[in-house]
Amino acid sequence: MKNCIFCNQKEQQLVFKIKTYSFPWKIQKCPFCKAYELYPTPTEKQFNEVYNTGYYGKGKTKFNPLIEFFVDIFRGMRASRAVKGIQKNAKILDVGCGSGSFLNFLKKKYSFELTGLEIEGDAALRAKDNNKGFTLLTGFLKTTDFKAPFDLITMYHVFEHLLTPHEDLEHIKKIINPNGKLVISIPNIDSWQASIFKDKWFHLDVPRHLIFFKPKDFKKMMQSKNFEINNERYISWEQNPYGYIQSCLNCLSKKHNFLYDFLKTNVKNSYKKRDLFRLGLHILFTGITLPLFLVLDILESIFKKSATVEYTFIYRPKND
Numbered sequence: 001m002k003n004c005i006f007c008n009q010k011e012q013q014l015v016f017k018i019k020t021y022s023f024p025w026k027i028q029k030c031p032f033c034k035a036y037e038l039y040p041t042p043t044e045k046q047f048n049e050v051y052n053t054g055y056y057g058k059g060k061t062k063f064n065p066l067i068e069f070f071v072d073i074f075r076g077m078r079a080s081r082a083v084k085g086i087q088k089n090a091k092i093l094d095v096g097c098g099s100g101s102f103l104n105f106l107k108k109k110y111s112f113e114l115t116g117l118e119i120e121g122d123a124a125l126r127a128k129d130n131n132k133g134f135t136l137l138t139g140f141l142k143t144t145d146f147k148a149p150f151d152l153i154t155m156y157h158v159f160e161h162l163l164t165p166h167e168d169l170e171h172i173k174k175i176i177n178p179n180g181k182l183v184i185s186i187p188n189i190d191s192w193q194a195s196i197f198k199d200k201w202f203h204l205d206v207p208r209h210l211i212f213f214k215p216k217d218f219k220k221m222m223q224s225k226n227f228e229i230n231n232e233r234y235i236s237w238e239q240n241p242y243g244y245i246q247s248c249l250n251c252l253s254k255k256h257n258f259l260y261d262f263l264k265t266n267v268k269n270s271y272k273k274r275d276l277f278r279l280g281l282h283i284l285f286t287g288i289t290l291p292l293f294l295v296l297d298i299l300e301s302i303f304k305k306s307a308t309v310e311y312t313f314i315y316r317p318k319n320d
């Protein structure tokens with residue numbers, strides 16, 4: 001076991017081994033900061049490999065048009081939640097802006113000063129092509145020079161990807177306004193999905209997801225950094241029902257994330273007959289089970305056991 005990537009303490013505990021890949025990944029838990037982490041941390045080569053076209057897709061968008069249509073609706077809802085209470089002309093930073101769709105949406109609807117950060121690669125190139133009027137920066141959070149401070153910083157499914165999450169959070173404190181808003185959504189390692197499916201859980205997303213927290217530990221840790229919890233949202237039509245579907249399929253099928261890979265536009269479809277049959281079955285399974293998992297999403301959100309959580313924090317720095 002290696003030291004914790006968050007607090008650097010030793011004595012990590014093994015939680016479970018991941019058998020879905022040829023590489024022997026494991027999930028370990030830190031008894032000090034309570035983080036769950038992928039072990040070993042991917043090498044630079046593995047890191048670069050997983051963020052090439054396989055992650056973001058090769059076309060103009062990440063998913064095929066029908067999926068993008070729904071993603072757009074959810075994006076709009078997400079945007080309205082994020083900018084609630086944010087004044088006109090405020091400065092907003094979207095960390096891990098992907099192809100920039102979220103910022104373009106804000107640009108169209110509001111009058112904010114927008115900045116997006118993305119690591120160098122295909123997504124950043126796509127963000128450049130799609131840019132409708134935001135400042136695009138490339139690189140890592142802790143080493144980027146921003147025109148700070150920001151009134152709102154959003155990190156949608158980014159935190160779990162960070163190689164240096166602790167340093168990055170400390171950097172956020174330097175670039176966010178006092179009373180500024182920070183929105184972070186992350187997978188929930190304390191969810192029913194995580195407990196049931198373990199290494200077949202869709203949102204475990206090995207080896208891209210490096211760190212997880214249980215909600216109570218995450219809020220406690222953020223509080224210790226003067227981020228006061230303002231809201232937590234467990235329901236997510238965008239993330240949670242599909243998490244169930246793909247996790248079930250991962251248990252039933254030999255091919256991990258087969259349907260998900262199809263839905264992304266990156267896969268050059270050289271499907272054999274057998275694959276097409278498999279695909280048909282997976283789509284049929286999705287159609288049949290989707291209503292059930294939509295209902296289940298409501299239920300698990302009541303018990304705070306959803307697969308993903310969107311937290312809103314307000315930064316309240318202490319004066320001492």
Ligand SMILES: [Zn+2]
Nearest residue numbers: 004007030033
């Ligand atoms: Zn730790």
